Amino acid sequence: MSAAVLLFVLSQGLIACSAPFEQVAAGAVNQASSAVGTSVLSLDLLAREQAGTPAVGTSLEDMAGELEDARKGLLDKVPATAEERGLHREVINALVRAETALALARQALESKDSPAGDAHTPALRDARNALAASAKELEGLRQRLGTGR
Amino acid sequence: MNRPQHTPARLEPAPPTSGRVLDAQLHLLDRQVIDVDGLPVTTVDDLELEGVEADIPIAAGAAAPVISALLSGPVLGTRIFGGRPPSSRLIRLTWKDVSAVDVTIRLGVRSESLAESWVERWIRDKIITRIPGGKHDPH
């Protein structure tokens, strides 16, 4: 059993090192696109009062972790050619935009329940729109790159 | 089918012996031991035989070896990895205490009195009794 685990870990290391750059980028885009999609859905549910703040907040927190994972996975990979460097920059920029939008959404959600904020802060709607724009951008990248599988 | 002439149509029943025939490997080893109150005590980890020396073939006509004790505890390790523990370190359950052999081995005594259950007693007295509710009977 432990031998199997060890073998697995080693092989994962090898696969991670040897995977072509485009595939890694596609995987990161796919992961980020899923996370942003989830965030948009959660915020829509909140706006329609179909889900409460705890569930939506947890979902946004989990997705922030996913976006961070995706970005770190890509940063570990060093692009070799000029073409790869271009793609790298493009994807990283898209991921950073997604993270910014999600951070806005989480801030808006925090202030929603604080005594100072009112129930339907425009901040939440703005954040939702920023996330939707990011989702569109990532979807475009995904169409171009595939899922990396 | 052609039956050879010298085979009897029915086999004679085996001659009665003084007791039941038990296969040590099949009916004793690795069986659960239960005390007179129905409390599980241990599993039979090994057997101690008397009247037989290790590594010396038994001479024809010599008295049959008898089981003197059921062994438990660390002796299990020697059955798995080989070797032989010193005789003084064995935890013995004398064969005299055994009252019945079925899919389990039943004892005629209470486990409280057995050397075997010292670990259980130690854990009970030092840890479990001290946690509130440990003596609470579920029924």
Add this chain to the structure above:
Amino acid sequence: MKRLLGVALGILTAIGGFVDIGDLVTNAVVGSRFGMSLIWVVGVGVIGICLYADMSGRVAAVSGRATFEVIRERLGPRAGLANLGASFFINLMTVTAEIGGIALALQLVTSVHHLLWIPLAAFAVWLVIWRVRFKIMENVAGLLGLCLVVFGVALFLLNPDWGQLAGQALAPAVPQTENAAVYWFYAIALFGAAMTPYEVFFFSSGAVEEGWKTKDLVQSRINVLAGFPLGGMLSVAIAGCAAVVLLPAGIEVTSLSQIVLPVAEAGGKLALAFALVGILAATFGAALETTLSSGYTLAQFFGWSWGKFRSPVRAARFHLSMIVCLLVALAVLATGADPILITEYSVVFSAVALPLTYLPILIVANDPQYMGTNVNSRTINVAANIYLLIILAASLCAIPLMIITGAGA
């Protein structure tokens, strides 16, 4: 009348107790990535667990011997110990995953971070095992687990294209976005989730706990044959919800918070509340079952006194070993390891370990010394041998597929 109530209660708790964190996560992941195209595996797994639970329950009721006593007797100390090691390791992994699942569900209810809930969850699990009667424990967890029916209700409220869903389910094909190795990897994970070995340790030991006799066999068979397939329907509903809402949105499930989104989409806050209660009950119930199973396997292998029908002082090593297991699970979770990831590995390793428990049970269920006239019938043996082949194939392919696919990533 009382007997009828008993049968109804048994079936209901079997339904509510079927789903655990492994089923929840694997079904949602599969639904969100493969639609209904892997649902056939749930069917295969449910028939398997019915066969397997029926045999182990029968062995326990007729001979009074629970699974691991039988495994030691049949395999001897060496193979028995190897078996114990593997089964115990996987069981401990499942305990960890279930406790993590309780904490994640509590975070969804309260928005307090799950790491803070973990010690409380583990303590609550221990307290119930320490004090609450077996029967009450099982019935309460099982009945509350029925709240998961809300996934089925949600699927109807979502008003999906039933023809398309049925088409995916009946003519399974690998989706274009996925490759075949990943498809088969998830097939094995789903099979392992449906047939987790702990259910068998728990089922057979539970039969001894509740003092089943040969006359109770009919009821136990009804519980299994009605309860498990209906529990499997819950699994299918969870996958269905994910397939209808998450798959078209390009969302792949990686966390518990995503699993409940379709329910909220369909039925709003009320449905979400039911789903959360159901998930809490299912993970808590399974945490109890897996923790007890770790105690059962150890105690039965070494011949210690065990069982919740005895007071803790009369089963000291059994209770101590469960406390240690909970502490180990706590320590693993305290490192911040993702409970969802632990769950995903635990179901795959469950599939690897299945033959270890399945084969000895099958052998003993055919042994007249234990079973008298209640040995397997010929029909059951034919089915059991077919399943033995399926289980062996799944077990052998699991690790290679995990390596090739990078655990389905």
